[in-house]
Amino acid sequence: MKRQIIMLGIALAMPITTSACSRGDVDTSGEAKPAQEDQAAPSGGEATSAQSPDEIAKARNLSPADVSAALKTYMPSGRHDEYVQFASSGHGGQVLAIGLPSMRLLKMIATFSPEPWQGYGYGAKSTMDTLNGGNAGDKELRWADDHHPALSETAGDYDGQFLFIGDKANARVAVIDLRDFETKQIVKNPISNIDHGGMFVTPDTEWVVEGGQYAMPLGGGYAPMEDYKEKYRGHITFWKFDRAAGRIDMAKSFAMEVPPYWQDLCDSGKKGSTGWVFCNSINTELATGKADKDGVNFESGVSQNDMDFLHVVNLKKAEELVAAGKTTEINGFNVLPLDTAAAEGALYFIPEPKSPHGADVTPGGEYIVVGGKLDQNATVYSFQKIQDAIAAGGLDKDDYGVPIIPFDKAMEAQVQLGLGPLHTQFDDKGFAYTSLFLDSAVAKWSLGGDYRKDGLEPWKLVTKTPVQYNIGHLATAEGDTVSPDGHYLVAMNKWAIDRFQNVGPLVPQNFQLLDLDQPEPDKMPVIYDAPIGVGEPHYAQIIKADKLKGWEKYPEIGWDTDKMAKDPDAPLTGTERVERDGNKVTIYMTAIRSHFTPERIEVNVGDEVTLKITNVEQTYDATHGFAVPIYNLNLSLEPGETQTVEFTADRAGVYPFYCTEFCSALHLEMVGYLLVKDTPAAQ
Amino acid sequence: MSQALRGVFGAADHQIPAISRVVRQPGFIRSTLLFIAAAALIVASIFFPYWHMRLNAPQFPQGLDLTVYIDHMEGDISTIDGLNHYIGMKPLGGAAQLERLLAPFALGAIVLMILATAFIHRKWFAPLVLPAIFLPLVFLGDMYYWLHSYGQGLDPRAALSSSVKPFTPALLGHGDIGQFSTDATVRVGFWMASVASILILLGLHERRKARQAALREAAAEA
Numbered sequence: 001m002k003r004q005i006i007m008l009g010i011a012l013a014m015p016i017t018t019s020a021c022s023r024g025d026v027d028t029s030g031e032a033k034p035a036q037e038d039q040a041a042p043s044g045g046e047a048t049s050a051q052s053p054d055e056i057a058k059a060r061n062l063s064p065a066d067v068s069a070a071l072k073t074y075m076p077s078g079r080h081d082e083y084v085q086f087a088s089s090g091h092g093g094q095v096l097a098i099g100l101p102s103m104r105l106l107k108m109i110a111t112f113s114p115e116p117w118q119g120y121g122y123g124a125k126s127t128m129d130t131l132n133g134g135n136a137g138d139k140e141l142r143w144a145d146d147h148h149p150a151l152s153e154t155a156g157d158y159d160g161q162f163l164f165i166g167d168k169a170n171a172r173v174a175v176i177d178l179r180d181f182e183t184k185q186i187v188k189n190p191i192s193n194i195d196h197g198g199m200f201v202t203p204d205t206e207w208v209v210e211g212g213q214y215a216m217p218l219g220g221g222y223a224p225m226e227d228y229k230e231k232y233r234g235h236i237t238f239w240k241f242d243r244a245a246g247r248i249d250m251a252k253s254f255a256m257e258v259p260p261y262w263q264d265l266c267d268s269g270k271k272g273s274t275g276w277v278f279c280n281s282i283n284t285e286l287a288t289g290k291a292d293k294d295g296v297n298f299e300s301g302v303s304q305n306d307m308d309f310l311h312v313v314n315l316k317k318a319e320e321l322v323a324a325g326k327t328t329e330i331n332g333f334n335v336l337p338l339d340t341a342a343a344e345g346a347l348y349f350i351p352e353p354k355s356p357h358g359a360d361v362t363p364g365g366e367y368i369v370v371g372g373k374l375d376q377n378a379t380v381y382s383f384q385k386i387q388d389a390i391a392a393g394g395l396d397k398d399d400y401g402v403p404i405i406p407f408d409k410a411m412e413a414q415v416q417l418g419l420g421p422l423h424t425q426f427d428d429k430g431f432a433y434t435s436l437f438l439d440s441a442v443a444k445w446s447l448g449g450d451y452r453k454d455g456l457e458p459w460k461l462v463t464k465t466p467v468q469y470n471i472g473h474l475a476t477a478e479g480d481t482v483s484p485d486g487h488y489l490v491a492m493n494k495w496a497i498d499r500f501q502n503v504g505p506l507v508p509q510n511f512q513l514l515d516l517d518q519p520e521p522d523k524m525p526v527i528y529d530a531p532i533g534v535g536e537p538h539y540a541q542i543i544k545a546d547k548l549k550g551w552e553k554y555p556e557i558g559w560d561t562d563k564m565a566k567d568p569d570a571p572l573t574g575t576e577r578v579e580r581d582g583n584k585v586t587i588y589m590t591a592i593r594s595h596f597t598p599e600r601i602e603v604n605v606g607d608e609v610t611l612k613i614t615n616v617e618q619t620y621d622a623t624h625g626f627a628v629p630i631y632n633l634n635l636s637l638e639p640g641e642t643q644t645v646e647f648t649a650d651r652a653g654v655y656p657f658y659c660t661e662f663c664s665a666l667h668l669e670m671v672g673y674l675l676v677k678d679t680p681a682a683q
Numbered sequence: 684m685s686q687a688l689r690g691v692f693g694a695a696d697h698q699i700p701a702i703s704r705v706v707r708q709p710g711f712i713r714s715t716l717l718f719i720a721a722a723a724l725i726v727a728s729i730f731f732p733y734w735h736m737r738l739n740a741p742q743f744p745q746g747l748d749l750t751v752y753i754d755h756m757e758g759d760i761s762t763i764d765g766l767n768h769y770i771g772m773k774p775l776g777g778a779a780q781l782e783r784l785l786a787p788f789a790l791g792a793i794v795l796m797i798l799a800t801a802f803i804h805r806k807w808f809a810p811l812v813l814p815a816i817f818l819p820l821v822f823l824g825d826m827y828y829w830l831h832s833y834g835q836g837l838d839p840r841a842a843l844s845s846s847v848k849p850f851t852p853a854l855l856g857h858g859d860i861g862q863f864s865t866d867a868t869v870r871v872g873f874w875m876a877s878v879a880s881i882l883i884l885l886g887l888h889e890r891r892k893a894r895q896a897a898l899r900e901a902a903a904e905a
Contacts, residue, residue: 617765618762669842
């Protein structure tokens, strides 16, 4: 009997082993393969005791191209990545910092949504203030659909100081300080409930640009959709950034009222085109959706016209108009009216084909590249031709009085790339890279003009690499600055399908790293797949890692992370105490490995408790947490940081508070007791 | 200069004829220069570390440093204090407070005594350079005293008092305590003070030879 069972076991094992072997097909093309037809995804190979590179490659079924990819991306222990990619996480509401080329996730920076590890939104006053700053009146907003991160720039190049990110869902902007990688400010756009095209900074970060999207009555009031053309409007908002304060200055910011054409993505001019901003739009049809069974739904209605309008904004002119007081106020916010902008030469339109997407300015600022979701071309406009057309005058106007520059007067080239071109970035050798959604590919193509000194044919497709699958944005290293680096490209794919182990029907996005340093210019293989299981990233920017000068600890013990200065009232070693004034109790506490001082706190039920706590450590990575059960409090205190928590001790009982960040061998002993006595507080 | 000093101090000296010969000796001038060099070295040593300890542990890949100057300490003091509290060692800031406070004055006095000896040719001035000669040894002795005092004076209620018993950290060379290994060395300031000691000894030797030569000259003339 026993022997029979063993025989059966061998018989069952045979086909499995055989089929595993038969999948050992070797790919030497260097390009990632599309999904295989058989159901089982190819195995990455089994664990092996082989030691020599050749034996390991053989045992794990790795082709020479696979081995090259591994060697290009593997980061030995202790080595740091060359680049850092800041990616939105879509409706994850946070920002991802990812190292390149290893594609290791370094941090998910808490931004629009509470995040307990960073003590963001669980009692720490500075974080509560930041989150509440993004509320819409009495609506407490605690999620976001963040889309487009923008690193601060100096002279058109990333300077590594700040990061901005827009929330499409609620028309908000967050400011992250890259000294401590913490979100310092969230501002809510007072005139709109939704946006899309943010954030894009001007070359010296004086302005952070936010393009609106779905039109609505500015200010958030009601108007019936029958009044769409008259009462619904789009906006392009220019947020004034005060670099010294590290904050957006709402009072000096303004929005430009624009027609309800669904402005989409913007980019700022660079170098010669500094002072101008370009945004594509998608609904010149003024579609209002399917109201009854005979109506046309948005997906068709918005896609009827062969051309929509590229918005060309003379920001310098708009600034002058704002300074001259030619604005109106909506909800206390400066708005430059559409008729003023159109009449004074602050806004122009250029036709752009078809279902356009993206507006990306070349490194030298000479050209603007627009994709078309239902087109085969990337359309390139010349900034100089735009200027010439404006100077020539005699422009027709659209229904809203905005001058229209004729397509052929502004167009420099159309480059046939394939199906569904969306977003374009650049390298240091005069090439552009465009994502092709429908083709699921990245197209590399040659720029013309001054970019073409190597004799290659200008404005021409060079090569395409398939990516898996449905690419949205892409990013090359510093690829939207005045001096792109080349080297790496990340394809941000919306679908992963079979790329990874199944983790249920909600599938991670797939970030694919493409190698741009191949000797043959027509090769750019995929060299790494990174699953992003924390949201749906849209855009990302890739910065040289040595430009980031993050702190290892706060500069002084007792640091206020909101004011970015020492808090004169911070508890320090030796000044720990409990002060009581009627039913108001203020606790000054310190944390150091492995104890809190004081570690026993007695209050009466109903007491209003203010707790200030400083991590007095000066050692890199010696972070302490501070958590109080049931009261929903958890702080993260990095070395030197002071935080304040305010709560009402409204439930009597015994609450052991403890350090939530494993800090030392005696971490479990880093605890104290909050004793809430059931005797009512003195009044 | 030596003429002037001789004028002030030498007028009542009954050995003036011989001593005036002393200051003319090349050996005397050499000794004066040696004393001045020693004094300059001791002054300069204030700005350089005398002693250094490197602490290494797995979770401190860069190591921790404690650098001792004649009048202050530098390095990862708060981190070392944070770790030391587990074994009940007192904060480093409390050690040798008096020495560090007095060090600038003491060194100033030592230097003045060297200079006095350099320019004054009285025999009884020679012992004034003794503190300078012994400065390096006194420094090491005081370091040892404090290492011993701190290592032996651990708080018995500390968290790790049952596993780390009182000990004396190594004054020089390698030591091990818990997961830490320590390497202690003397540094540039200490070597400057040591060279100053040797220069002073050489200076005293030169001066002795000059006195003898002067006495021989005087005897020959008499």
